[in-house]
Amino acid sequence: MKRKLVSFDWAMKKILRQKANFRILEGFLTELLKFDVKIEEILESEANQETEDDKFNRVDLLAKNEKDELILIEIQHNSEIDYFHRMLYGTAKLICEHIQKGGGYTKVKKVYSVNIVYFSLGQGDDYIYYGKTDFIGLNKKDTLTPSSRQKEDFQIDKVNEIYPEYYILRVNNFDDVAKNTLDEWIYFLKNEEIDDNFNAKGLDLAKESLDILKLDDKARSIYNRREQNRMYKESLLYTAKKDGIKEGKIEGKQEGLKEGKEQGRKNREIEIAKTSIKQNIDIKTISLITGLTVDEIKSLS
Structure with a gap:
């Protein structure tokens, strides 16, 4: 068991x-x-x-x-x-x-x-x-x-x-x-x-x-709340990535050329960041998952 x-x-x-x-x-x-x-x-x-x-x-x-x-x-x-x-x-x-x-x-x-x-x-x-x-x-x-x-x-x-x-x-x-x-x-x-x-x-x-x-009742309550928060945050990050990639691909396809592909990559990062901001994910975490600088992310707010 x-x-x-x-x-x-x-x-x-x-x-x-x-x-x-x-x-x-x-x-x-x-x-x-x-x-x-x-x-x-x-x-x-x-x-x-x-x-x-x-x-x-x-x-x-x-x-x-x-x-x-x-x-x-x-x-x-x-x-x-x-x-x-x-x-x-x-x-x-x-x-x-x-x-x-x-x-x-x-x-x-x-x-x-x-x-x-x-x-x-x-x-x-x-x-x-x-x-x-x-x-x-x-x-x-x-x-x-x-x-x-x-x-x-x-x-x-x-x-x-x-x-x-x-x-x-x-x-x-x-x-x-x-x-x-x-x-x-x-x-x-x-x-x-x-x-x-x-x-x-x-x-x-x-x-x-x-x-x-x-665990005593207090410790169990804190642990369960922490695990729920962690799962919720992972869900937000996953959703932000998927939504951002989808939007970025659409814009990248519209560009069509080599320059457009690079812009499409940048657009994906920006869309991920925008979606993450809407989900109230902190800026440092957004920077980690997108590669954008903190200043770039702040400019999107």
Whole structure:
């Protein structure tokens, strides 16, 4: 039997920051990173405010493990064309913020960037992607490795152990067939349900702690209202895109020539923006989905 649970982004905001529930996060990260993760503490993260994150459907959580490494988990619902850039910025910012003043480069912290996205990020057929930094010889095709002294001093076997590692979970690409324990977690992230037969680490506690029915009346009311608002906003965005594309295609066809096609593309963006404005969607979100600048959108109001 599958049980309906709160969404993982809600859990990250309201439940998983409590020490009693660290085991849920530890289970997820252990299955994903393929080594045992023990969380020491949850640190303050930039997207830990109610208003702005709810507006952009973005939640993040920053944890420190027993090795003093940083793990940034971010959930993004809305499409964001420069998301790859923001991933890089996020890890660079963390490294700079957490290096000890006067400590030297050897004090640079290891960062794991875990990105759970509910939109079509990039192009690819898989639903889990992994990125790391290796230095490959242009001629010999060998991988540059640490010297014996570096291995001893820094307790590393490979150079890439120093650099940030990136994980991208394209949740909507998952086919709902859990072939392993990590897939069981992906299934939960996509469907907000856990099958009784699942045995991935952390899911047993998640099944109990994230049960919607176990929320008090106030928390359940807030959660349900938030989910309704999110679904309504997604519907508005979908409608705005469809209406704008339809209007833009009509105008583009009327132009006919190459210049007309370019104008048609611009017209589509403008029509999407106009429809979004009528639906009271905020300007920053409209800019994200159309590519128009904030000033261009304001001029349409």
